[in-house]
Amino acid sequence: MPSKNQEDLQRQNQSSFSTSQLDQVRKKNIVKVAIVNNRAFWVKNNKFWTSRIIDGYIDDVNAEEIDAHSLSKKELLMLLEILDELSS
Secondary structure, three states, X not given: XXXXXXXXXXXXXXXXXXXXXXXXXXXXXXXXXXXXXXXXXXXXXXXXXXXXXXXXXXXXHHOEEOOHHHOOHHHHHHXXXXXHHHXX
């Protein structure tokens, strides 16, 4: 029969295992969104997306992938700043 200390240790190990699985699922399914000038910006599947905000909601149906090659230097710097904030 296991001692009380062994049972406590086993519960802690199970708890940390389930927490780490939960963290993995959350990281996989949660998308951080930045709102700038009534537009939403986010990264999904290693692509940068943007969409309008309509009545306080993100219009994700009409979201557009951002082509960084077509941006001006000022727009690109803004996009990189947004990306830094989303990554932190």
